[in-house]
Amino acid sequence: MSRIPLPYNPKVMDLFRHPKNLGKMEDATVVAVAGNPACGDMITFYLKISAQDIIERASFESYGCAANIATSSIVTEMIKGLSLEAAWKDITWKRVTDEIGGLPSVKFHCGVLAVGALKRAIRQYFKEKGVAAPEWLPNEHTFEEKQALEEEELAKTLSKRLKPEAEKQS
Amino acid sequence: MVENVKELLKLHEGITHEVYLDNENSSIVPQEVVDAMLPYYNKKAYGNPTLTHKPGWEAFEVIMNSFQKIANYMGAKILEEITFTPSETEANNLAIMGTAFAQKSKGKKIVISEIEPINVLQVAEMMGKFGFSTTKIPVNNEGFIDLEKLKEAVDNETILVSISAVNNELGTIQPIKEAVDIVKAKNPQTLFHTDASDAYGRIPLNVQDLKVDLATVGSYKIQGPRGMGAMYLREGVNMERILEGQIGTQKLWPGVENTPLIVGFTKASELAFENFEANTAKMRTLRDKLVDGIFNELDDLRFNGPKGDKRSPDNANISILRCEGEALTIELSLKGIYVSSGSACSRRLLQPSHVLVAIGRRFSEAHGSILMKTTRSLTEEDIAYVLESLPTAVNRIRGIVGSTGVD
Numbered sequence: 001m002s003r004i005p006l007p008y009n010p011k012v013m014d015l016f017r018h019p020k021n022l023g024k025m026e027d028a029t030v031v032a033v034a035g036n037p038a039c040g041d042m043i044t045f046y047l048k049i050s051a052q053d054i055i056e057r058a059s060f061e062s063y064g065c066a067a068n069i070a071t072s073s074i075v076t077e078m079i080k081g082l083s084l085e086a087a088w089k090d091i092t093w094k095r096v097t098d099e100i101g102g103l104p105s106v107k108f109h110c111g112v113l114a115v116g117a118l119k120r121a122i123r124q125y126f127k128e129k130g131v132a133a134p135e136w137l138p139n140e141h142t143f144e145e146k147q148a149l150e151e152e153e154l155a156k157t158l159s160k161r162l163k164p165e166a167e168k169q170s
Numbered sequence: 171m172v173e174n175v176k177e178l179l180k181l182h183e184g185i186t187h188e189v190y191l192d193n194e195n196s197s198i199v200p201q202e203v204v205d206a207m208l209p210y211y212n213k214k215a216y217g218n219p220t221l222t223h224k225p226g227w228e229a230f231e232v233i234m235n236s237f238q239k240i241a242n243y244m245g246a247k248i249l250e251e252i253t254f255t256p257s258e259t260e261a262n263n264l265a266i267m268g269t270a271f272a273q274k275s276k277g278k279k280i281v282i283s284e285i286e287p288i289n290v291l292q293v294a295e296m297m298g299k300f301g302f303s304t305t306k307i308p309v310n311n312e313g314f315i316d317l318e319k320l321k322e323a324v325d326n327e328t329i330l331v332s333i334s335a336v337n338n339e340l341g342t343i344q345p346i347k348e349a350v351d352i353v354k355a356k357n358p359q360t361l362f363h364t365d366a367s368d369a370y371g372r373i374p375l376n377v378q379d380l381k382v383d384l385a386t387v388g389s390y391k392i393q394g395p396r397g398m399g400a401m402y403l404r405e406g407v408n409m410e411r412i413l414e415g416q417i418g419t420q421k422l423w424p425g426v427e428n429t430p431l432i433v434g435f436t437k438a439s440e441l442a443f444e445n446f447e448a449n450t451a452k453m454r455t456l457r458d459k460l461v462d463g464i465f466n467e468l469d470d471l472r473f474n475g476p477k478g479d480k481r482s483p484d485n486a487n488i489s490i491l492r493c494e495g496e497a498l499t500i501e502l503s504l505k506g507i508y509v510s511s512g513s514a515c516s517r518r519l520l521q522p523s524h525v526l527v528a529i530g531r532r533f534s535e536a537h538g539s540i541l542m543k544t545t546r547s548l549t550e551e552d553i554a555y556v557l558e559s560l561p562t563a564v565n566r567i568r569g570i571v572g573s574t575g576v577d
Contacts, residue, residue, distance in 0.1 A: 007174040008500075013181060016500065024572055033574070038533040040494060040513055040522065044574040061572030063534075065496040065513070069570055104171065158521060158533065 004106055008066055011101040015070035020077055021059040028059075030128060032121035034148040035113045036155030037063055043072050045117045049125060053084045060114075067107035071114040074100050084122050085136050091118060093144050109151060116148030185506035189552040191542035192508045193484070194338060197390045199434070200547060206437040207395065210430040218426050220418045229429050233419055236436040243439050244366075244385060244402050245376030253401045253422045254432055258367045258388030259289040261401035262332075264422065265363045265384045266293045268409040269330050270302055276359055277327030283307045283315045285525045287338050290365055294332065307333070311530045312476040313342035317352055324356040331362050335369035335385075339512070339525040339541060340475030341485025343373060350381045361407060367391045367399070371442035372450060372482045383407050389431070393545055394438030398431040442546075449546040454483035456544040456553050461486050463557035468564055472535055474526060484543045487512075489526070489535040493567045498540060501563040507556055512539035 008016070025031075025046035035042035041064040048057040058076035062069045075096055079087045093112045097103060103111050119142050126133045133139075141149065190198055210216065215232050217225025237249035246252060255261040270280065282294050284306040294304040305323045307315050315333060324331065331353050335346050350362045363384035369375045371392040377385050384407070389398035403409055403422070415424030442449060465471060472489040475481055490498065495511030502509055512523030513536070521527075522536035531539075544553075 005171075007171045007178055009171075009174045010177040013178065016497070017181075017504070019570060022570060037537065040496075040533070040537040042574050044572070061570065061574040063492075063494055063571045063574045065494060066500050069497060155533075 004104070006104050006107070008070075008104070009101045012067060012070040012103065015073045015100070016066040019069055019073040021057075021073060021080075022061070023059055024061060025057065025059045030121050030125040032117050032124050034117035034120055034152075035064070036152050038155035038158050039109075039151050040064065041068050041110055041113055041151065043068065043113055043117045045072075045076075045114075045121045047079075047121050047125070049084065055079050055082050055084065055087055060117075064113075065107070065110055067103050068110040068113065071096055071100060071103070071111040072117075075114045075118055079118065084125065085134065087118065088122050088136060091115060093147075109147065112144050112147045113151065115144040119145050120148065181504060182506070185504075187552075187555045188506040188508070189548070189556055190508045191544070191548075191556070192510045193391070193393075193543035193545055194541050195510055196396060197393045197545070198547065199390075199395050199438070200393055200441065203394060203434050203437045203441070207430040207434040210433050215429050218418065219429070229427065230419065232429060233427055233432055236432045237419075239436050240387075240400050240439060241402075243443050244370070244387065244400075245378050246402050247378060248405060251402050251405055253403065253420050254427065254435075255399045255401055255423055256397055256428075258365065258386050258391070258399040260423075261386040261388070261399045262287070262289045262365055263293050264409075264412055265386060265401055265403075266290065266297065266330065266332060267412045268422065269361050269363070269384065269407070270297055270300070271410040271412075272408040273329040273361065274300075274302075277329045278302045279325070279328040280304045281307060281320070281323045281328055281331045281353075283309060283333050283344075284528045285309050285313055285337050285340070285342075286332065286334060287365060287367075290332050290334070291524070309342075309528055312480075313337050313340040313525070313529050314476070314480075315344055315349065317345065317348060320349060321352050321356060324353050324360055326357055326359075328353075328357055328360045331360055333362075333364060335364045335366040335375065335380075336373065336482045336485075337475070337525065338368045339485075339523060340487055340529065341368070341482035342475050343369070343480050343482060346380050346382065354381070368482060368485075371439070371446075372453070372484055377402050377404070389435035389438060392438050392442045393547065395431050395434040398428065398435040400435070445546075450483045452546045453544045456548050456550070457484055457486050459550070459553050460542065460544065460556060461488070463553070464488060464560060467557065467561045472531070474529065474531065474539060484545065486542045486544070487539060488542075489531060489539040490564055491535065491538055492571050493538045493564050494571065495538050495540060497567050497570070498538075498563060501567055502560070505559045505563060507559055507563075509540045509542050511537075512541065513537045 028046035029049040044061045060072040215228035219230035241249045361383040365386045367388040370387040385402040390396045470491040474487040495513030526536035
């Protein structure tokens with residue numbers, strides 16, 4: 001296994017040790033998942049959205065490393081009280097990284113996944129509601145959604161290479 | 171990023187008990203080993219062993235004694251069969267590249283197992299650049315090599331087979347003697363190398379009994395100083411140097427001999443072997459307590475590798491389901507418990523331990539694995555502390571995971 005040093009900053013460590021908005025939300029309006037356990041990273045996002053399309057509450061669960069847990073947690077904090085439009089436009093991978101005080105470059109994929117999960121949740125909300133997507137919501141996937149898809153594709157490729165014993169187990 | 175480390179270390183303030191179990195990746199050097207090394211920096215034998223003055227002759231004497239001792243511990247016939255290298259990584263590089271280059275007129279095929287350590291796996295693959303091809307022998311779900319497949323893989327163009335005596339992640343003790351017989355029966359010219367870094371000081375090891383042509387051992391794996399290893403090359407086998415420079419006491423590795431590290435490695439070997447039975451019995455007792463304790467405290471676990479006497483006495487490798495390994499290593503560190511994980515999360519490639527995948531573990535099982543190795547220096551109190559702290563750490567990480575990532 002190749003390894004690299006991972007000196008997480010105090011903010012990441014604080015959110016890892018005391019994650020905010022952790023756990024399943026029973027009355028969530030929308031639930032979205034991004035990532036795949038094959039890659040060692042998977043996030044579930046729960047959003048409670050008001051009739052006026054405002055994010056009232058957000059929570060998460062994460063099968064992932066400290067960077068993944070911390071970014072998921074901070075995204076749930078950043079979007080609280082935002083309109084879906086504002087959350088879609090303002091919450092980018094870049095802003096999340098700045099807010100968390102930077103991540104080791106190799107942890108890019110762990111952090112970007114949290115934003116990918118958020119964007120996916122917003123898209124899903126309109127789809128499940130059965131209304132036309134608002135103007136501000138583009139058809140084309142954002143950078144973060146593409147990253148999540150790429151990781152999920154990679155997971156599929158890796159899983160194909162698994163041993164027959166492993167397939168039997170699952 | 172280095173400024174972050176200060177803060178990270180501050181989080182560890184107030185730890186009352188520290189237990190180092192990451193002996194796969196480095197180790198604590200016992201004080202008596204450090205004490206044995208120190209005089210060789212500036213009190214005696216600080217000369218170059220090939221020069222004609224007192225400090226040089228002193229160095230020559232101590233280095234020759236070390237060659238002899240390591241040769242004895244490995245079961246070599248003569249001290250000239252030993253080469254000191256900066257670690258087992260260099261020894262494995264030398265063993266594979268050095269024999270391949272010297273034997274290339276006989277063939278260009280190398281055979282390894284699919285669970286070899288990176289410093290064998292990647293060297294063998296790199297040899298592809300020089301026209302060599304590598305076949306990887308599969309292993310079963312406990313990490314034992316498939317001897318039938320080994321037999322099939324060796325032909326009259328196979329110049330080298332390299333299989334670890336003990337797998338570094340699983341502790342699996344390979345049937346090396348049988349493997350050597352199978353290889354030599356197919357092609358007596360094929361050389362057999364074994365990385366014995368995880369066997370040395372843990373299980374009886376004798377290169378002449380095993381009939382291997384080459385073997386690797388490492389210093390930190392027996393609580394010696396980092397930066398030292400050794401390679402055994404049976405007398406009469408041809409090998410080329412892979413590095414050039416001033417040749418001193420050993421013709422296969424150039425440069426000035428590192429006397430203090432050689433002394434430290436030799437001292438660590440003495441301590442490992444002088445009470446071999448008692449030392450390995452202690453490793454085994456502590457390891458079994460650790461494993462049994464963890465299985466008593468937690469559910470949804472997988473034990474990786476074989477149980478019983480086919481496993482190295484120090485190795486414990488457990489997959490903790492619904493728990494991500496990197497997060498767990500950090501959580502444990504904050505409690506003073508230091509382990510490593512087969513999780514992929516420190517890699518851009520996103521692939522977990524190739525060893526765990528090779529024995530048929532699912533990715534989620536590999537990502538949640540922790541590797542621990544006991545030493546004779548650990549105590550019952552250390553193990554008790556781990557068993558008291560680990561469940562809380564696992565339960566906190568499992569709490570973050572929730573129902574996510576359970577496949």
